[in-house]
Amino acid sequence: MKKTFIEVSFPVKEVSEESAREKNIRHGHISTLHIWWARRPLASSRATSYAALIPAVSEDPTEWNKKWQFLIKLSKWENSLNPVVIEKARKDILEANGGKVPRVLDPFSGGGSIPLEALRLGCEVHAVEYNPVAVLILKCTLEYPQKYGKPRKVKEKDKVGLEYEKEINPLLEDTQKWGNWVLESAKKEIGKFYPADEDGFIPVGYYWMRTIPCQNPICSAEIPLTANWWLAKKDNKEVALYPYVEGKEVKFKIVGDGYEKMPADFNPEKGTVSRAVAVCPVCGGVVDDDTTRKLFQQGKAGQRMVAVVLSQGKGEGKFYRLATDKDLEVFKEAERYLEEKREKLMEEWG
Numbered sequence: 001m002k003k004t005f006i007e008v009s010f011p012v013k014e015v016s017e018e019s020a021r022e023k024n025i026r027h028g029h030i031s032t033l034h035i036w037w038a039r040r041p042l043a044s045s046r047a048t049s050y051a052a053l054i055p056a057v058s059e060d061p062t063e064w065n066k067k068w069q070f071l072i073k074l075s076k077w078e079n080s081l082n083p084v085v086i087e088k089a090r091k092d093i094l095e096a097n098g099g100k101v102p103r104v105l106d107p108f109s110g111g112g113s114i115p116l117e118a119l120r121l122g123c124e125v126h127a128v129e130y131n132p133v134a135v136l137i138l139k140c141t142l143e144y145p146q147k148y149g150k151p152r153k154v155k156e157k158d159k160v161g162l163e164y165e166k167e168i169n170p171l172l173e174d175t176q177k178w179g180n181w182v183l184e185s186a187k188k189e190i191g192k193f194y195p196a197d198e199d200g201f202i203p204v205g206y207y208w209m210r211t212i213p214c215q216n217p218i219c220s221a222e223i224p225l226t227a228n229w230w231l232a233k234k235d236n237k238e239v240a241l242y243p244y245v246e247g248k249e250v251k252f253k254i255v256g257d258g259y260e261k262m263p264a265d266f267n268p269e270k271g272t273v274s275r276a277v278a279v280c281p282v283c284g285g286v287v288d289d290d291t292t293r294k295l296f297q298q299g300k301a302g303q304r305m306v307a308v309v310l311s312q313g314k315g316e317g318k319f320y321r322l323a324t325d326k327d328l329e330v331f332k333e334a335e336r337y338l339e340e341k342r343e344k345l346m347e348e349w350g
């Protein structure tokens with residue numbers, strides 16, 4: 001059998017760069033559909049699939065360079081829907097396979113990058129997975145867009161009753177409709193566990209810290225464990241929790257952009273724990289890694305709700321405040337509700 005391109009050479013460096021760049025793409029990428037562990041980048045999936053389906057080129061350096069450059073071009077995110085580039089790749093593959101559409105089987109499809117790219121390259125694709133979550137992701141990535149995503153024309157009436165034609169995408173409409181249904185149903189059932197603050201801000205997240213008791217017998221303070229104190233660390237927004245000691249208790253203030261000024265001698269990068277070695281902010285005592293692990297194993301570690309993340313609505317940015325007793329009360333209520341619900345469902349479903 002003749003060697004394929006990938007067996008002879010491959011632009012590893014360039015395609016790796018494209019793959020790394022892809023991680024920052026938030027719009028239109030399948031990674032935003034649902035999280036999947038170790039989903040392969042589309043750039044490398046596309047480039048390796050192509051390079052495995054075309055033959056190695058002759059020794060002619062010009063020919064070889066042309067293919068090499070095309071592979072890099074093909075791997076770029078921007079060319080995912082470029083008809084000229086994709087059509088050329090499809091044509092090359094078809095030609096290499098004697099005019100027959102090649103069959104690609106991915107027996108461990110996972111997040112679906114390889115089957116998606118093989119489909120894009122015009123192959124007949126078979127994706128296999130035994131994890132039901134991955135199977136659903138695969139259906140949504142590979143099957144449903146083709147089956148239900150074709151735009152069609154519908155007739156609608158305008159305000160004065162005149163009929164007009166409108167193009168809709170049924171998949172888009174249904175996703176919006178059922179997505180809203182899930183949202184509204186969830187709001188109805190658990191919305192009460194996210195009560196709005198007086199200023200209208202709604203809690204969207206809670207910061208918790210695991211805790212261990214300080215092993216210094218004359219201290220025994222509760223040490224909040226955290227690798228760093230950041231709440232937000234962006235170029236334009238740095239917010240952190242500032243710990244201070246009152247009596248034998250560690251308390252917090254929120255400092256940074258939009259809050260109290262961050263003290264000059266405060267380094268938010270330096271938390272209370274690193275590699276399971278914890279430092280008590282009250283007495284400065286050190287809990288070694290073996291003891292920390294033992295405390296967890298013996299169930300002596302606790303947890304503390306520290307801060308609440310709030311939002312005013314979609315795209316409005318996040319806001320932080322310290323957790324209060326009321327937040328904890330709401331959390332406990334939610335915990336009780338979840339337990340009741342779990343028992344009820346266990347009874348219903350067995």
Ligand SMILES: [Zn+2]
Nearest residue numbers: 214219280283
């Ligand atoms: Zn201590």
